[in-house]
Amino acid sequence: xxxxxxxxxxxxxxxxxxxxxxxxxxxxxxxxxxxxxxxxxxxxxxxxxxxxxxxxxxxxxxxxxxxxxxxxxxxxxxxxxxxxxxxxxxxxxxxxxxxxxxxxxxxxxxxxxxxxxxxxxxxxxxxxxxxxxxxxxxxxxxxxxxxxxxxxxxxxxxxxxxxxxxxxxxxxxxxxxxxxxxxxxxxxxxxxxxxxxxxxxxxxxxxxxxxxxxxxxxxxxxxxxxxxxxxxxxxxxxxxxxxxxxxxxxxxxxxxxxxxxxxxxxxxxxxxxxxxxxxxxxxxxxxxxxxxxxxxxxxxxxxxxxxxxxxxxxxxxxxxxxxxxxxxxxxxxxxxxxxxxxxxxxxxxxxxxxxxxxxxxxxxxxxxxxxxxxxxxxxxxxxxxxxxxxxxxxxxxxxxxxxxxxxxxxxxxxxxxxxxxxxxxxxxxxxxxxxxxxxxxxxxxxxxxxxxxxxxxxxxxxxxxxxxxxxxxxxxxxxxxxxxxxxxxxxxxxxxxxxxxxxxxxxxxxxxxxx
Numbered sequence: 155x156x157x158x159x160x161x162x163x164x165x166x167x168x169x170x171x172x173x174x175x176x177x178x179x180x181x182x183x184x185x186x187x188x189x190x191x192x193x194x195x196x197x198x199x200x201x202x203x204x205x206x207x208x209x210x211x212x213x214x215x216x217x218x219x220x221x222x223x224x225x226x227x228x229x230x231x232x233x234x235x236x237x238x239x240x241x242x243x244x245x246x247x248x249x250x251x252x253x254x255x256x257x258x259x260x261x262x263x264x265x266x267x268x269x270x271x272x273x274x275x276x277x278x279x280x281x282x283x284x285x286x287x288x289x290x291x292x293x294x295x296x297x298x299x300x301x302x303x304x305x306x307x308x309x310x311x312x313x314x315x316x317x318x319x320x321x322x323x324x325x326x327x328x329x330x331x332x333x334x335x336x337x338x339x340x341x342x343x344x345x346x347x348x349x350x351x352x353x354x355x356x357x358x359x360x361x362x363x364x365x366x367x368x369x370x371x372x373x374x375x376x377x378x379x380x381x382x383x384x385x386x387x388x389x390x391x392x393x394x395x396x397x398x399x400x401x402x403x404x405x406x407x408x409x410x411x412x413x414x415x416x417x418x419x420x421x422x423x424x425x426x427x428x429x430x431x432x433x434x435x436x437x438x439x440x441x442x443x444x445x446x447x448x449x450x451x452x453x454x455x456x457x458x459x460x461x462x463x464x465x466x467x468x469x470x471x472x473x474x475x476x477x478x479x480x481x482x483x484x485x486x487x488x489x490x491x492x493x494x495x496x497x498x499x500x501x502x503x504x505x506x507x508x509x510x511x512x513x514x515x516x517x518x519x520x521x522x523x524x525x526x527x528x529x530x531x532x533x534x535x536x537x538x539x540x541x542x543x544x545x546x547x548x549x550x551x552x553x554x555x556x557x558x559x560x561x562x563x564x565x566x567x568x569x570x571x572x573x574x575x576x577x578x579x580x581x582x583x584x585x586x587x588x589x590x591x592x593x594x595x596x597x598x599x600x601x602x603x604x605x606x607x608x609x610x611x612x613x614x615x616x617x618x619x620x621x622x623x624x625x626x627x628x629x630x631x632x633x634x635x636x637x638x639x640x641x642x643x644x645x646x647x648x649x650x651x652x653x654x655x656x657x658x659x660x661x662x663x664x665x666x667x668x669x
Contacts, residue, residue: 176462179455186451190444197440198414202401205416205429208353209399212361212429215349217421220322223261223339224304226252227324230266230337234326244280252277260348262312262319262340266326267293269335285313287336296325296336306424308369309343309382318343318381320371343372343381350374358411358432364391366424380408390415394426403433488538489545492560497568500558501628504572508614515572516579516613519631520548520586522565523606523643539595540605541565547589551582568631576613576648583609583646606644610635613649 230251233239239247252264266275271288287293292307307321319340328334350361351374361374368386385391388407393400399418406413414436417428484496492500501517508515522544529537541561548559548567558570569586571579590607612630630649638647 176459178462179458182451182455182458186447190440190447193443194437194440197436201414201431201436202416205401205414205431208355209416209418209427209429212349212353213418213420213427216346216363216425216427217423219260219345220306220341220423221421223322223341224324226264227304227322227337227339230264231324231326234266234337244275247275248277248280251275260342260345262317262342263314264337264339266337267335269297269328269333271336274335283314287313287338290321292321292323292338293336296323297333300325300327300331300333304423306365308365309371312340315340346372347374347376355429356432356435358409358413358435360413360430362428362430363420364394364426364428366395366426371425393417394428406430486561489542489561491545491549491567492558494560494562497558497560497562497570500560500570504570505627507572511573512615513573514575514613514615515570515627516574516576516582516611517571517627517631518569518579518583518586519562519610519628519635520567520569520607521609521635521639523608523639525565528605536595543593543595544590544605544607547593548586551585551589574613575615576611579611579613580646580648583611587644587646608635608638608643609646610638611646611648 233251236250239250242250251266264277265273265282267287268274271286271290271293273282273285273287276282290307290310292305295305296302302325305321305323307323309318309320311317312319319342321338321340323336323338325333326335326337346363350372353361353374355361361372363371363373364385365371368384368388368391370380370383370385373380385407390404390406393402393404393415394417401414401416403412403414405411412433413430414433415428415430417426419425420427484492484499486493504515522540525537525540528540544565545559545561545567548569552559552569552571556572557574558568560568560570562568569582571582574582586607586609590605593605610631611634612627614627634647634649637650638645641647
């Protein structure tokens with residue numbers, strides 16, 4: 155039962171409820187914060203998976219189409235080696251060299267040039283349109299390297315169509331292995347615009363396609379000024395080159411917006427594709443939820459704290475009221491001294507402490523002499539004034555915190571003196587007589603010396619011998635008080651059978667004053 159009683163007492167404490175009122179909101183804040191962090195992580199995981207899926211779809215589409223165009227270029231290179239090809243008509247030669255890929259929606263032109271860069275075979279027209287490509291970078295690269303393979307150019311304006319495009323080219327070798335020209339096909343940038351435009355990445359999202367040298371082929375949303383720009387030195391592009399695929403967060407050098415970049419190399423091609431999502435837009439939905447949930451939690455926490463404080467204040471008020479009632483129950487209303495109940499509690503504690511410490515305990519019982527005469531002569535109001543004044547003089551007679559002066563009934567008072575032997579208690583009794591002898595009530599015409607007191611003294615020491623039992627102190631002191639009254643009042647008498655003070659061999663501990 156003791157632990158249960160302790161818990162019940164703790165839960166009645168205002169401090170406990172205030173602490174709980176603070177800890178509960180803290181717990182709510184921690185739990186809601188963890189939940190919001192989990193929701194935030196879900197938003198990032200969703201964005202990561204979305205960008206990854208988009209990147210895979212786009213990369214597969216681009217790789218497949220370029221592979222298809224490259225197969226057409228390879229077919230032209232192989233078919234040019236067919237015997238007797240130069241003997242057939244231009245129309246038949248066109249059908250032999252070029253398949254239907256040359257007429258695909260976003261395919262611009264497909265032509266064959268000689269070693270000087272002149273257009274000699276055109277997939278679109280017969281005869282071939284007169285145009286020279288010897289100055290183009292892709293032509294010079296194919297001419298310089300025998301095994302270059304498929305070469306993808308930077309974005310260019312078509313000399314035949316006037317539109318933006320990239321050129322896919324392969325080298326043609328003569329039978330002796332020397333450079334014989336180039337077969338090329340152009341891919342309009344409208345293909346990438348249409349492909350990327352089907353995807354909604356938000357206001358600040360973007361899709362970019364780069365060559366490995368840092369040249370931007372396409373960006374969505376489209377801006378003409380972005381096409382052909384080289385960003386090889388930008389931190390974001392350096393991140394693309396570090397591995398085949400991956401993701402990171404960085405601020406764009408183009409517009410200063412922080413984005414999550416998901417990137418990959420397009421097949422075995424010298425192309426890098428990335429999907430960039432604005433971090434602010436990734437967290438936008440989460441922020442909305444966080445504001446709502448956070449607001450609700452803060453309101454609830456505020457209400458919890460407010461109610462806990464109010465409840466704690468009410469408990470403190472009740473505790474203060476209870477303490478006041480407790481104090482009043484232990485205080486004499488007239489003299490403001492501890493009452494008989496307080497005296498009994500203190501006497502019990504003092505006797506227990508005395509048994510443990512083996513130190514003496516003394517008790518003085520003080521009674522106002524002929525007090526009934528004061529009431530009869532001056533009235534009860536004056537009698538009350540006399541009792542209050544007497545209580546003040548008794549309190550002035552002791553100075554130690556452990557000494558207790560209490561009113562135990564009517565005009566009777568008690569002085570409980572722990573750690574005080576008989577001689578010390580006798581000195582206190584002498585001081586009481588001296589203090590009372592100077593008491594005067596001017597408003598009632600009562601002069602000094604008009605009031606006297608009789609005192610009964612008893613002391614006890616728990617030494618294990620045949621000494622006075624501590625619980626008998628009150629009875630012995632009361633008996634000594636009776637002896638003082640019978641002996642003429644205004645004196646101190648010690649309990650019968652108790653030792654005389656140190657230094658007095660035969661003189662009884664007794665002071666007799668004029669009645």
